[in-house]
Amino acid sequence: GDSVTQTEGLVTLTEGLPVMLNCTYQTAYSTFLFWYVQHLNEAPKLLLKSSTDNKRTEHQGFHATLHKSSSSFHLQKSSAQLSDSALYYCALSDVGDNSKLIWGLGTSLVVNP
Amino acid sequence: GPKVLQIPSHQIIDMGQMVTLNCDPVSNHLYFYWYKQILGQQMEFLVNFYNGKVMEKSKLFKDQFSVERPDGSYFTLKIQPTALEDSAVYFCASSRRLGDNYAEQFFGPGTRLTVL
Known part of the structure; x- marks a missing residue:
């Protein structure tokens, strides 16, 4: 079945x-x-x-590019802010209206001064 | 932005009792969802609901679970009777139909259910 993997439980920077x-x-x-x-x-x-292969999507300073060849969708930001400290979940949904979301475990991001 | 409200935020209940979790979805949304997150585990889909009917449910949606949205009021998740393994945070979400485009799901802050 479908699955999502987030390898880091905690990222501190x-x-x-x-x-x-x-x-x-x-x-x-x-x-x-x-x-x-x-x-x-x-x-x-x-x-x-x-949902578009190899196209960068951006919002609020964060960006990610879906790479279907490697089945990856890594989240990036050039410069972390204190307010970015939060839980980040990666999730997928099969194409189609209102499908269920399949979630990763989540990564807790802690940004220190 | 649009907000989904969940009532209560916390609920403590004895095993075997009934509990109802309430969700106030975004006003023009038509699709409703419940997800369950056990502490330390990933969030998992329970059920989605449209036009008064369950559209899809997962294996986590046991026979003791039921959902309804009577007369456009709260979208509810009822568990009767509760079991210890029902202890979790339950998230409600809603979305509106967008044709062929993916319809964003808006989430509530969750209800933390503790079954003793």
């Missing part, structure tokens, strides 16, 4: 350094990939989404 959170996936179908961000005691919110 200093403000100003680049961010890269890994996400790989397995699916037999055409799919959408997503990054959701969840700040403490808040709802998960959509950060990025993509």
Whole structure:
């Protein structure tokens, strides 16, 4: 079945350094990939989404490129800010309206001054 | 942006009792979802719901679970009777139909259910 793998449970870095959170996936179908961000005691919110191979998608300083050849959708940011500290989830959904989301375990990003 | 509300934020209940988790979805949304997240594990799909009917459910959606949205009010998840393994955070989400495009799911902050 479909699955999403986020290899890092916790990433700690200093403000100003680049961010890269890994996400790989397995699916037999055409799919959408997503990054959701969840700040403490808040709802998960959509950060990025993509279904187009090799096209960079950007939002709020973060970017990701879906690479179907390597089944990856890594999240990157050039310079971390303190406010980026949060839980980041990678998820996939098979193409089609309102399909269920398959989630990774999540990566907790802690940005220190 | 659009907000999904969940009531209550925390619920503690004795095993065997019934519990109802309430979700107030985004007002013009038509599709509703429940996800379950056990502590330390990934979020998992339970069920989605449209036009008064369950569209799809996972194997986690046991016979003791039911969902409904009577007369456009709260979208509810009822568990009767509860079991210890039902302890988790339950997230509600809603989305609107967008034709062939993916319809973003908007999430609530979750209800933490503890079954003793």
